[in-house]
Amino acid sequence: MNFAVPTELETEIDELITHYPQKRSASLMALHALQGHFGWISREAIEWIAQKLELLPINIYELVTFYPMFRTNPVGKYQIKVCRTLSCALGGSYKLHEYLCQKLGLDSNAQSLQTTKDGKFSVEFVECLASCGTAPVMMCNDDFYEGVTAPKADEILTKCK
Amino acid sequence: MPQEHRLILKYADQPGYTPDIDCYLRHGGYEMLKKALALQSKDLPGGKKMSAQEQVRDEVMKSGLRGRGGAGFSCGLKWSFVDRKSGKPVYLICNADESEPGTFKDRQIIQKDPHQLIEGMILSCWANDVKLAYIYIRGEFAQGAKILNRALGEAREKNFLGKNILGTGYDLDLWVHRGAGAYICGEETGLIESLEGKRAYPRIKPPYFPAVLGLYLCPTIVNNVETLCAVKHIVAMGGAEYARLGTPNNTGTRIVSVSGHVKKPGYYEVEVGKVTLGELINDPAFGGGLRDGRTLKAVIPGGSSAKVFKAGEKFKLKRKGADGQMTAVEVDLLDLPYDFDSLAQAGSMSGSGAIIVMDDSTDIIEALSNIAEFYAHESCGQCTPCREGSLWMAKALHRLTHGHGRKQDADYLLNIAQNIQGRTICAFGEACAWPVLSFVKKFKDEFENRGATDEAKRTAKGTGPMQEMRPIARSAALR
Amino acid sequence: MSAAAATTETKPSPPPVEKIRIKVDGREIEVPKLMPDWQGKLQPTTMLQACALAGVEVPHYCYHPKLPVAGNCRMCLVEFGLPLIGPDRKPVLNEDGTTKIAKQVLPYEPTTVRGAIACATPISTGMEIYPGSPATRQMRESVLEFLLINHPLDCPICDQAGECKLQEYSVDYGQSASRFVEAKVHKPKAVDLGPRIVLDDERCILCSRCVRFTKDIVGDDALGFVNRGSYSTLTHFPGKPFDNNYTLNTVDICPVGALTSKDFRFQMRVWFLKQTKSICTSCGTGCNIVIGSREEKIYRYEPRQNDAVNSCWMCDAGRLNYKWVGREDRLVKCGVRNPERGMKDASWVAALNEIADRLKKAPAGSVAIVASARQTNEELWLLSKLKAKLSATSDSVPRIGEGDKLLVNVDKNPNSYGARLTGVAADPMGSSLPKIADGIRGGGIKTLIVFGEDVTKHGIGAELLGKLETLIVSDILPSQTTELAHYLLPGCAHAEKRGTFTNIKGRVQKLMKAVEPRGDGRPEWEFLHDLVYNVTGQNGFVSIEGLFNQMVKEVPAFNGLTWAGLGDLGVAVRI
Amino acid sequence: MIVKREKLSLWERLYLPAIIGGFKVTLRHFFRKKVTMQYPEEKWVVPQGYRGAPYLVRDQEGNTKCVSCQLCEFVCPPKAIKIIPPGPAGEIADRPNAEKMPKEFEINMLRCIFCGYCEEVCPEEAIFLMEDYSLTGTSREEMIYNKEKLLALGGVHNDRIRKWKRKLEEAKEQAAFPVAKP
Structure with missing residues (x-):
């Protein structure tokens, strides 16, 4: 597979590295940058970052699998994260998750990330998103939605189209 | 009437207040930085000199500010532990990894008033001779x-940061x-490891106390967002004046996040100890009471890792009487002053200031299962009791919520939790054990009844001994 | 002074260290305030070290004396107490005047003991440690239970069974039945980590010893953990095999059967193995090893701790360099070449007598000896006696290869110093080999004695060997030289005899016999002794001990050593 | 001491009654069921729990249960058992997931003392002392039973636990095991 990092992205990552006294520290930020561009962290991306930060691939592989925000497989264009932790659960996040899954034709009992067949949406239950006062909450890519009711969920989904 | 006392969030929710620097400057922003930087060293009796930085540190110490992240450790004391003689650089990290379920206060500051945090950080950095600082968000x-x-x-751009x-x-x-979705990064040594570009495995203490061997094995200060913002107000008001807010040993204001089954979930900045738990839940100025027709069942007073309170509980608190004698006073749950010490005396903690309210519609076993699943998911997996115990408890509770309970499961869970708390590298052990310990102890009859019912059902069906539960799937009954 | 050459310790004696008094299970002991950590640097003494000094074992998994402390297994949790400090910052005293001890409890639950991990907690004056208390026992039991709930409990098929810490501590702290009724976490099994290592992730207890070893000792970050929580899994980066020259050490330090050696996998249960302390002979470092053998078959080498040589480690190359000992084509018969009928089997007595006769008749200077720096000090010394008697030219073959920073030495001969100190090797080693070749070519040298080397590969070709009147060869495996020999004396591998080697740092270390020699093979020192006696008439050494003690009197560098005094770890001599 | 001999009575001196009594016993036994067993054509049925010759068994799916743990070899008092483990390249177990089975398994029946330790120690319930009590052969070599012979003699034994199979099934069932493979 061809793996090429665009120059702007590489410059961005080079700039990020200068923020830290040790190159290794930049790994999380570099992973964010790469994931922002590619959507997920491929094996080649891991190797690329490791080389960039003068590390071994295992050092990056360890991180990618530790931090749940990093994806090791391609995901949908829109990643929907529904909070499942207590306050949101009390506020109806299970219903929201079920509703979204139903709407997108996914299995609402599944634990892990699922992607629609057209590769447009990925839905996932995640742990606390820290907006417990406005439960239930969800994220669609970087955007945050609070107090999501069924109509609001519809609205968000339509916006993604 | 209890009222909000907005200090940190004074402007945040005012109409027209924007997070840009011009708006901040219009509201007196960065004045405190200028004030502090203009401070001169002071002569002390005995011919010693107190540098400007030392004066700020002294004010923070005097203010009695306690960390707003969870442990409630004195900020001034934390700063005083920093090893300044090592010759190594001192780092400061703002812990903005707000992940404790129920907490959503730092988000408000960061999104609505970021410059306040930055000013607080610059002040704290300057006071501690820090040349490089991070916001771990x-x-x-x-x-x-x-x-x-x-x-x-x-x-x-405005030269509040950078060179000279x-x-x-x-x-x-x-x-x-930026972190990437790991609760454990909120633990300061885990955060440091994560910032070093490693898996967020908390370090063992001793020897890795951040004040001595922190980031890159240099002295490091890790403070919560709200704590660092408070530093700005301490500089503005002076430590002694700040200490007059709140109650003795529980000074200042803090932002309390109220969520769950209340009419008005949200964040409220109050003077510490001046407002009771009941007021925060029921007062129209705060939580606004439970949903109509519902009664209170349980309250988690300080984020999901705090021990739960059962409605109607009474506590014996030690109060200093007018004569200076300590006397024990019986206090109702709802009359508990919301401060660090009272909640600790009541057997729980105010933690990150997050109140989760559960009404009588809540299935307490489901709620605990939800929390346990959170901790099983977030355990970093470094040390044995937490790694194995958190998932074990989650699996046992999953069993209990899916009709595979047993009578002895209440004691089974208590025993597992007991074997975790106090035996782990970091406080996550307590965080995952305490909910289980408190829920099961306080609602033991519910747990035992559920187990007994399940057993009876199995006997009636003749399915005999309990089937082993297959791998954990998402809890369903909270829908 | 004869003992001057032999110094028992090469390290300078450490400076006197302050001692502090603590109590272990009620017994008062004095321990040094500082003790060496994994790198040998002095650090505050830990509870675990203090307990060891008190003779109390604290069970542990992740702690290893030669690795950085991780503190993650929690098995070494112990109950402890500290002197109670009053408000006046002075210790509170009991009524009888002793210091009052505050047993450490959880701050939020004063009825529950707070344990500390013995591996990382430094001791302080007056501290009391209770490794034998019921609370400590309960903590160990609970940690062990946690470790076992997701363990596959497959001891019958696990190579580690018999030397598994999980098994050992289960006997001490385990329960007979599990109360875990939930489903276990399943992880990858039989993972091919690299050319020499197989990993069973279900058995792994995530102690991180292997990760720390390969990162901090070898400097090759090949292993790491992926995933989180109970699903954490040890692995390598896919496509990047765990392949450095020290991988097999991770098998030794793995406290459970997660990492297993492909070489030893499913070969033999460890409880059958006879353990023989010996020395690795693959290079000049002379790593201390334990040979595991059963019924005259060697199954494995394992490193043996010797801080002056190899710490707890050895290289993979050395470790796997034992298979030739059991090779089918080993030389097993004593042979004498008959001009008409070629090589014929002969008895040792006949062969040695014949050789002695020939050597006695040989004119002075017509004999050359090519020894091997793979021979023991004793054998080389016996050869030096022959050399002196016959005024022979002698040398041994240098063997220079690649080394590394950790253990592997560039000198691939295990006993170069032995060859030098006994005067058998020329200086520099190998410089006389051309002279010997020239001597044979010119006809001055008519008899050549070769030990353990294929001289055809070292400048003395087959055509030169053909010119010799007498070619006496002793070796273990067949070579071109052994094929041309007039007298062929089958020797012994290192695991089949006793003797001493002098390593590259001048440490004299003992080889011990693990298995019987093959066929008629005899230890070289034994038949060399017979030969030397036949030729020179000297006697006085009938055992290896006697021989060694005789040698140390005559070789100046070895003066003052005794066989018994070498002990298991050897003694350094001045070189 | 002098023992006085009793004088026999007339009835006793007649002898005949005693002879008749004897014949009566004989006659009674003559009509009873025969107790002699025609060994070796007929074989004695051994009681349950009898410790006969140790044989290896297969499970109900015909798989070898022995995993070559060599505990029987270790525990065997007369050292009658010899197991050659499979080694790294050897045949892996025919049971799924068990990883290992012996390359060779020999019991020297001339040495075996039928103590039953091997059965007791076996963690896999793979070796049982069966009813065979008469083992014969014409040479010493013939009395060393190898793996094939032991397995053939042992036959099938119901495996109630089916440990390895269950483990494998449980592992397969583990939904969404979070292994990320780049």
Whole structure:
């Protein structure tokens, strides 16, 4: 597979590295940058970052699998994260998750990330998103939605189209 | 009437208040930085001198500010532990990895008033001779990170940051570092490891106390967002004046997040100890009471890792009488002053200031199962009791919520939790054990009844001994 | 002074260290305040070290004396107490005047003991440690239970069974039945980590010893953990095999059967193995090893701790360099070449007598000896006696290869110093080999004695060997030289005899016999002794001990050593 | 001491009654069921729990249960058992997931003392002392039973636990095991 990092992205990552006294520290930020561009962290991306930060691939592989925000497989264009932790659960996040899954034709009992067949949406239950006062909450890519009711969920989904 | 006392969030929710620097400057922003940088060293009796930085540190110590992150440790004391003689650089990290379920206060500050945090940080950095500082923000706060980055850019432009700040010769670099969805990064040594680009495995203490061997094995200060913001107000008001807010040993204001089954969930900044738990839940100025027709069942007073309170509980609190004698006073749950010490005496903690209210519609076993699943998911997996115990408890509770309970499961869970608490590298052990210990102890009859019912059902069906539960699937009954 | 050459310790004696008094299970002991950590640097003494000094074992998994402390297994949790400090910052005293001890409890639950991990907690004056208390026992039991709930409990098929810490501590702290009724976490099994290592992730207890070893000792970050919580899994980066020269050490330090050696996998249960302390002979470092053998078959080498040589480690190359001992084509018969009928089997007595006769008749200077720096000190010394008697030219073959920073030495001969100190090797080693070749070519040298080397590969070709009147060869495996020999004396591998080697740092270390020699093979020192006696008439050494003690009197560098005094770890001599 | 001999009575001196009594016993036994067993054509049925010759068994799916743990070899008092483990390249178990089975398994029946330790120690319930009590052969070599012979003699034994199979099934069932493979 061809793996090429665009120059702007590489410059961005080079700039990020200068923020830290040790190159290794930049790994999380570099992973964010790469994931922002590619959507997920491929094996080649891991190797690329490791080389960039003068590390071994295992050092990056360890991180990618530790931090749940990093994806090791391609995901949908829109990643929907529904909070499942207590306050949101009390506020109806299970219903929201079920509703979204139903709407997108996914299995609402599944634990892990699922992607629609057209590769447009990925839905996932995640742990606390820290907006417990406005439960239930969800994220669609970087955007945050609070107090999501069924109509609001519809609205968000339509916006993604 | 209890009232909010807005100090940190004074402007945040005012109409027209924007997170940009011009708005902040219009509201008196960065004045405290200028004030502090202009401080002169002071002569002490005995011919010693107290530098300007020492004066600020002294004010923070006097203010009695306690960390707003969870442990409630004195901020001034934390700063005083920093090893300044090692010759190594001192780092400061703002812990903005707000992940404790129920907490959503730091998000408000970061998104609505980022410059306040930055000013507080610059002040704290300056007071501690820090040349390089980071804001460790949780990965999910993508918006917050963008806002902070923009604010940092603005501050740099105005020379509040960078080289030779305001011509005083003081240099400070401040960067945003994004986490990526790991609760354990809120633990300070885990956060440091994560910032070093490693898995967020908390370090063993001893020997790795951050004040001595922190980031890159240099002395490091890790403070919560709210704590660092408070530093600005301490500089503004003076430590003694700040200490007059709140109650003795529980000084200042703090932002309390109220969530769950209340009419008005949200964040409320109050003087510590001046408001009771009941007021925060029921007062129209705060939580606004439970949903109609519902009664209170349980309250988690300080984020999901705090021990739960059962409605109607009574506590014996030690109070200092007018004659200076300590006397025990019986206090109802709802009359508990919301401060660090009272909640600790009541057997729980105020933690990160997050109140989760559960009404009588809540299935307490489901709720605990939800929390246990959270901790099983977030355990870093470094040390044995937490790694194995957190998932074990989650699996046992999953069993209990799916009709595979046993009578002895209540004691089974208590025993597992007991074997975790106090035996782990970091406080996560307590965090995952306490909910289980408190829920099961306080609602033991519910747990035992559920187990007994399940057993009876199995006997009636003739399915005999309990089937082993297959791998954990998402809890369903909270829908 | 004869003992001057032999110094028992090469390290300078450590400076006197302050001692502090603590109590272990009620017994008062004095321990040094500082003790060496994994790198040998002095650090505050830990509870675990203090307990060891008190003779109390604290069970542990992740702690290893030669690795950085991780503190993650929590098995070494112990109950402890500290002197109670009053408000006046002075210790509170009991009524009888002793210091009052505050047993450490959880701050939020004063009825529950707070344990500390013995591996990382430094001791302080007056501290009391209770490794034998019921609370400590309960903590160990609970940690062990946690470790076992997701363990596959497959001891019958696990190579580690018999030397598994999980098994050992289960006997001490385990329960007979599990109360875990939920489903276990399943992880990858039989993972091919690299050319020499197989990993069973279900058995792994995530102690991180292997990760720390390969990162901090070898400097090759090949291993790491992926995933989180109970699903954490040890692995390598896919496509990047765990392949450095020290991988097999991770098998030794793995406290459970997660990492297993492909070489030893499913070969033999460890409880059958006879353990023989010996020395690795693959290079000049002379790593201390334990040979595991059963019924005259060697199954494995394992490193043996010797801080002056190899710490707890050895290289993979050395470890796997034992298979030739059991090779089918070993030389097993004593042979004498008959001009008409070629090589014929002969008895040792006949062969040695014949050789002695020939050597006695040989004119002075017509004999050359090519010894091997793979021979023991004793054998080389016996050869030096022959050399003196016959005024022979002698040398041994240098063997220079690649070394590394950790253990592997560039000198691939295990006993170069022995060859030098006994005067058998020329200086520099190998410089006389051309002279010997020239001597044969010119006809001055008519008899050549070769030990353990294929001289055809070292400048003395087959055509030269053909010119010799007498070619006496002793070796273990067949070579071109052994094929041309007039007298062929089958020797012994290192695991089949006793003797001493002098390593590259001048440490004299003992080889011990693990298995019987093959066929008629005899230890070289034994038949060399017979030969030397036949030729020179000297006697006085009938055992290896006697021989060694005789040698140390005559070789100046070895003066003052005794066989018994070498002990298991050897003694350094001045070189 | 002098023992006085009793004088026999007339009835006793007649002898005949005693002879008749004897014949009566004989006659009674003559019509009873025969107790002699025609060994070796007929074989004695051993009681349950009898410790006969140790044989290896297969499970109900015909798989070898022995995993070559060599505990029987270790525990065997007369050292009658010899197991050659499979080695790294050897045949893996025919049971799924068990990883290992012996390359060779020999019991020297001339040495075996039928103590039953091997059965007791076996963690896999793979070796049982069966009813065979008469083992014969014409040479010493013939009395060393190898793996094939032991397995053939042992036959099938119901495996109630089916440990390895269950483990494998449980592992397969583990939904969404979070292994990320780049």
